[in-house]
Amino acid sequence: MDLYFVLVGCVILICILLNRFLDKLAIPSLLFFILLGMLLGENGILGVVFNDYQIAEMICSTSLIFIMFFGGFGTNLKVAKPVIIKSIVLSTLGVLLTALLVAGFVYYVLDLSWLQSLLIGSVISSTDATSVFNILRSRHLSLKYGTDSLLEIESGSNDPVSYMLTISVIMIMTGQNISLPVMIFQQIIFGLLCGCCIGKIIVKILNEVHVNESYENTVIIFASSIITYAFSNLIGGNGYLSVYICGIILGNSYIPHKKDMVHFYETLTKMAQVLIFFLLGLLVTPSELPEVIIPAILIMIFLTFVARPLSISVLLGMFRSPLRQTAVVSWAGLRGVASIVFAIYAVLYQVDLPFDLFNLVFCIVLFSLSIQGSLLPWISKKCHMINPQVDILRTFNDYQEDNDMCFVKMKIGPNHHFKNLKLKDINADDLLVILIARDHQTLIPNGDTEILEGDLLVLAAKKFENRENIRLDETHIHSSHKWKDKLVKDISLPAKQLIIMIQRNHQSIIPNGTTPILENDILVTIETQDEI
Structure with missing residues (x-):
């Protein structure tokens, strides 16, 4: 156990120390930590044996709570409003259509049973928001037609749908006596109600209960994400859906010290992603991968070039979306953390498959991150979808707080070049004198106000962001x-x-x-x- 703690600590240090360097790599930075886990794992240089799927599932599921919550918390609904309907259609019908298309391919090409094929399709039907926006943010890529907001909401909200499909198929395959319509109804309705109610309650608490320190509000938010997930699961709802909805409500409401919360969750989710990818690299046994390489490559090719583009073309075609937007959205369907976590669920339920589902999905995710992730900026550029006039951070809720006006003070001495000038005669673009303190009085100035020696000026300017x-x-x-x-x-x-x-x-x-x-x-x- 001590060795595992040492490895995790070293990985976190590497993440912090190499952060700037990794963000400049052509490949997604998270891929580095998968490879690091494989390098140190069972067939690697240290030969660390880690094959406890139960612990892996617990750590990954817990980390996914915070990743899903921050996905909702960071979603700026005002910016995303024009594409919300599109996003919801893609995150529901898009996931279902992708799962069915992949299932059909696996059934006819790999000769598996229909339920086995549907399980594989369900597990890899969702896209990975963290990987997509890690690339967009690190490359400062803002996409036209609100495509960045579209991808953000679609990727953030389609994991719960994929989870419901996966769990439903697992229940059927393991012979559990359930009513599928009732379970899906409970998952969706209870999940939505739980997320909305707890989100509204927490907003009210944060605005009416005044705390001494900003970190206390952050701790309340942290606790609320855990409570939302656990309570939703207890009453039969979808915990991930609840957490995502709760995050959206909190992120789009006024709450004190939101900026501190954003910075805390940004760091927490980044560490959670790194931990998950390193752990999955450690969990996999590279010597066992060759037996699933061929099926993984075939499924990856079909998913990337047929299933995802076909489903996106059909659904975005209903909205008459531009062809180049459809092309970028189709390519941006990266597979990631959620797919591997759902594969671990299937392994723990001992679902009957002719090959190891975890290894299969691991290879698919590895190919997706390395190929789709690396080429996403290039594809966006070739499709003329990059909007250099707009900041990608506008799609995140921390953007407004991070771009507030900055207030500075200026003391007017005997030799100051503003002395004895009227404000209207000062040539200072994007700089506004909003207050003058003079002789123990506070003046609200106008253009004819003269600046005198001894004045203390309070100025407002846009905060520098780069x-x-x-x-x-x-x-x-x-x-x-x-x-x-x-x-x-x-x-x-x-x-x-x-x-x-x-x-x-x-x-x-x-x-x-x-x-x-x-x-x-x-x-x-x-x-x-x-x-x-």
Whole structure:
């Protein structure tokens, strides 16, 4: 057990340390952790034997709760409104049609029974939202016609449908006495009601119960996602559907400290995805894969080039969607975490199949991520679907909070170039003086307001967003530092580096060229990595 903890800890460290590098790879970064798990696993360099499907299912199912919740929490319904109907059609009828087409292919080509074929079709019928949007976000790809929002909602909401199909087929194959219509009704209705009710209750609690620290609200959200999933399952609903709906309600409602929650869940889900993919790589035995390679390749080819495109063409054709949008949506049907988790369910129920379903689905997911995932940006570009004028982050609920106005203060000294000017005479685009503090009074200015010496101006400006290509560093000025007792203008810095702040005696100083640098100062410098 200690060895497993060491491996998981090392994988998380690798994820953090290599984050920027992995996002720039041509292949989806999550694929790296599958390969890492295989490299360290039973046939790898460390020979770690991990074959406990029960533990794997528990960890993966728990991680999937938070992934599904954040999928809903991050969905911006205002932006996605024009494509909601399309998305729901694809996530329901699209999943069903894909499952049936794949089942028919497996039945006739691989010569399996109809139920065995339907099980395989059901397990791989859903798409993986995390993989798609990991690619779109890391490549800053915003797609035309609201296609990014369409993919987000479709991928986020089709896992519950695939889950219901999988469980229904498993129940029939294992001879359990159930009423299929009743079970599906309970799964959908109870799942929707549970997600809506708990979501509304949590919103009310967060807005009426004032907490001392922002992290307490985050803990409440964390607990609510667990409660929603578990309670829905207890009453016969679909836990994943409930969690997704609860996330949508919370994410699209006003709740205090939402930005902190977004950052927490973004980190949590990323770690959950990494853990799942590493664990699945560790769980698989590479020496057993050759016996399912041929069926996996055949199913992958049919799924990618026939089943998914055909179902998408039929359903989007009803909405008269552009052909290039249909092409990109068809290609963006990546398989991922949910498909493998559902395959583990089938293994645990000891469903009779001529080959290992986990290994089969593992290979399909591996091919999907490596081929479809790697080529998605290229396909989008070739179809002229990339919209460079729009930010992909607009489809996420954290976008509005992360792009709020930024407020800064400015003290008018005796030599300030704003002194004795009227606001209308100041040429400063995208900068607005919203408040002036003068002689213990607060003034709401207009264009004729004159700026006087001693005024404290509060200004509003758009917050800078492209932080990925900048780096902040701190430099401590010790007694023998070469910059000690020099003026800022006398320091030679690289062309892309600038001193933006000096911390001195618990105060922050915005420097200019004549600002002296003293012993024990802490200089904050900014450096650009690439073009901004």
